[in-house]
Amino acid sequence: PPGRKVLIVYAHQEPKSLNGSLKSVAVEELSKQGCSVTVSDLYAMQFEPRATRNDIVGCLHNSEEFNYGVETWEAYKRGGLSNDLIEEQKKVQEADLLIFQFPLYWFSMPAIMKGWMDRVLVQGFAHEFPNCYDSGLLKNKLALFSFTTGGSEEMYAKGGISGDIRYLLWPMQHGIMHFCGVKVLAPHICFAPEYVSEEKRKEMLIAWAQRLKTLWKEEPINCSPEWYFE
Amino acid sequence: PPGRKVLIVYAHQEPKSLNGSLKSVAVEELSKQGCSVTVSDLYAMQFEPRATRNDIVGCLHNSEEFNYGVETWEAYKRGGLSNDLIEEQKKVQEADLLIFQFPLYWFSMPAIMKGWMDRVLVQGFAHEFPNCYDSGLLKNKLALFSFTTGGSEEMYAKGGISGDIRYLLWPMQHGIMHFCGVKVLAPHICFAPEYVSEEKRKEMLIAWAQRLKTLWKEEPINCSPEWYFE
Numbered sequence: 225p226p227g228r229k230v231l232i233v234y235a236h237q238e239p240k241s242l243n244g245s246l247k248s249v250a251v252e253e254l255s256k257q258g259c260s261v262t263v264s265d266l267y268a269m270q271f272e273p274r275a276t277r278n279d280i281v282g283c284l285h286n287s288e289e290f291n292y293g294v295e296t297w298e299a300y301k302r303g304g305l306s307n308d309l310i311e312e313q314k315k316v317q318e319a320d321l322l323i324f325q326f327p328l329y330w331f332s333m334p335a336i337m338k339g340w341m342d343r344v345l346v347q348g349f350a351h352e353f354p355n356c357y358d359s360g361l362l363k364n365k366l367a368l369f370s371f372t373t374g375g376s377e378e379m380y381a382k383g384g385i386s387g388d389i390r391y392l393l394w395p396m397q398h399g400i401m402h403f404c405g406v407k408v409l410a411p412h413i414c415f416a417p418e419y420v421s422e423e424k425r426k427e428m429l430i431a432w433a434q435r436l437k438t439l440w441k442e443e444p445i446n447c448s449p450e451w452y453f454e
Numbered sequence: 455p456p457g458r459k460v461l462i463v464y465a466h467q468e469p470k471s472l473n474g475s476l477k478s479v480a481v482e483e484l485s486k487q488g489c490s491v492t493v494s495d496l497y498a499m500q501f502e503p504r505a506t507r508n509d510i511v512g513c514l515h516n517s518e519e520f521n522y523g524v525e526t527w528e529a530y531k532r533g534g535l536s537n538d539l540i541e542e543q544k545k546v547q548e549a550d551l552l553i554f555q556f557p558l559y560w561f562s563m564p565a566i567m568k569g570w571m572d573r574v575l576v577q578g579f580a581h582e583f584p585n586c587y588d589s590g591l592l593k594n595k596l597a598l599f600s601f602t603t604g605g606s607e608e609m610y611a612k613g614g615i616s617g618d619i620r621y622l623l624w625p626m627q628h629g630i631m632h633f634c635g636v637k638v639l640a641p642h643i644c645f646a647p648e649y650v651s652e653e654k655r656k657e658m659l660i661a662w663a664q665r666l667k668t669l670w671k672e673e674p675i676n677c678s679p680e681w682y683f684e
Contacts, residue, residue: 237506238520273503273565276467290468291648293604329572331629332562335503339565357615374523385587387679392625399561399622418521449617453683 225440226258231319235266235326235337242372242417242425247325249429250370253436262315266336272308273339279306297347305346312344321439322367322406324396328374331392341400350404360405366444367401369393370412370432377415389413390452398447407444455670456488461549465496465556465567472602472647472655477555479659480600483666492545496566502538503569509536527577535576542574551669552597552636554626558604561622571630580634590635596674597631599623600642600662607645619643620682628677637674 232250236243247263254261264271275292277284284290285298299305305313316322326333333341345351351360373380373389380389389411397408412435414428445451462480466473477493484491494501505522507514514520515528529535535543546552556563563571575581581590603610603619610619619641627638642665644658675681 237522240519241521267504267506270504273569274497274500275559275564275566276497289470291471292467329505330568330575330633331625332568334505335565335569335572336505338560338562338568339503342559342565345560387624387628391621391679391683392629394617395561395622395625398617403560449621453621 228254228257228259228320228440229318230254230259230261230321230323231315232261232263232323232325233266233337233340234263235334237267241327242414242428243325243327245429246370246372246414246432249433250323250325250436253433257437262319264312264315264340266340269308271336271340273336273342275339275342279309279343280304281306293347296343297352300346300348309343309346312340313346313349316344316350316362316365320365322365322401323370324367325370327372328392331386333371333396345400345404355405356403358405360403363405363407365406366409367397367406368409368412368439369396372414372417374418375416376419380415394452397445398452402447408447409439409442410445458487458489458550458670459548460484460489460491460551460553461545462491462493462553462555463496463567463570464493465554465564467497471557472644472658473555473557475659476600476602476644476662479663480553480555480666483663487667492549494542494545494570496570499538501566501570503566503572505569505572509539509573510534511536523577526573527582530576530578539573539576542570543576543579546574546580546592546595550595552595552631553600554597555600557602558622561616563601563626575630575634585635586633588635590633593635593637595636596639597627597636598639598642598669599626602644602647604648605646606649610645624682627675628682632677638677639669639672640675 232247234247238244251261251263277290280295280299281304285295326337350362355361375386378384379386382388393411401408412432417425417428462477464477468474481491507520510525510529511534514525556567580592585591605616608614609616612618623641631638642662647655647658
């Protein structure tokens with residue numbers, strides 16, 4: 225609906241890829257609805273995935289023994305995080321919906337996107353004990369993981385060789401998003417696009433555009449072990 | 455035992471951290487046993503986590519549309535991967551045991567270590583369909599995930615707010631190591647070292663050294679959904 229803000233965190237090297245097209249479809253469809261859409265194109269930004277001392281501007285809280293979690297927390301409170309992190313945090317703060325668009329690498333997100341999680345979602349900004357899970361600091365936001373796989377749907381079935389695809393969603397959806405208080409919409413998965421016809425890939429794009437039309441009416445999943453493991 | 459080769463892939467910024475000490479304890483104890491130990495200290499190496507065109511030396515197989523998986527597979531076959539990847543692959547090839555030492559970041563490994571997985575374990579080297587899972591190309595090797603957590607053991611119990619710690623081991627142990635044919639030893643977990651006494655942290659180091667003394671007699675876990683989810 226008009227006025228809603230969406231941040232798409234996108235991790236693919238190739239604009240012509242299916243991931244690139246899925247991202248473009250989302251920008252187009254959500255803009256058409258009147259949403260304001262921002263894209264963090266991580267490879268194009270050469271986004272830094274490594275959590276290092278460079279993320280803190282100025283002096284350290286404890287320069288004797290570097291603790292990344294403590295240092296970024298302290299830096300956040302005094303406005304001393306590096307500019308690239310402040311920029312991403314602003315985008316997250318303003319967004320009603322976060323869409324993560326990526327190819328599945330090793331049952332998870334590519335390292336460049338994991339680095340975005342590691343570095344952007346710092347304590348004080350996204351969570352601050354006891355404000356985690358349902359009372360995480362990013363509550364009232366939604367997240368959706370949209371990704372492509374190498375393996376087929378059969379491999380990722382319960383009893384399949386790679387196990388139920390939901391097993392691998394636990395760390396990303398529960399461990400990251402739910403921990404920060406973000407409500408999770410059902411994932412959007414395109415299985416094995418490299419092994420299907422061009423026509424089938426076009427259908428995948430149409431299905432995504434179709435889902436986005438009614439996305440704001442969707443209810444979040446019940447992000448508890450039952451959803452993943454039963 | 456004398457002659458066994460161990461690669462420790464280590465991801466912590468601070469040598470004085472518990473992770474740094476756990477790494478040193480392993481180097482010391484395994485060397486004392488007569489093993490030959492190599493450490494990949496990822497932050498010290500400023501290891502590159504991003505999967506990009508730079509990983510391929512020379513021309514691309516398809517320069518019209520960049521596909522990282524296909525390009526690294528092709529480059530591997532013709533000896534055209536970047537030097538940092540060739541170095542890491544040599545270390546893996548020679549190792550009987552891989553130890554991954556890291557602090558848990560967001561229910562997973564830090565991005566710099568995820569980048570090691572994404573970039574080093576390329577098709578052709580670590581797997582090549584149908585050589586995956588029990589027939590993965592790195593069979594006859596062992597792996598062990600050794601990590602510290604922020605949350606307590608109670609939070610990571612079955613029924614705890616963060617769910618059974620085994621849930622989050624699935625992508626790392628099954629999705630990566632088992633996929634490559636590597637057999638997995640039980641993980642070594644130090645819960646919440648930041649919230650315990652200095653004495654308790656020393657006990658953690660002693661327990662790790664103790665375990666390493668009989669490590670080569672251990673049987674791998676049965677890496678199937680039952681181990682993780684039942």
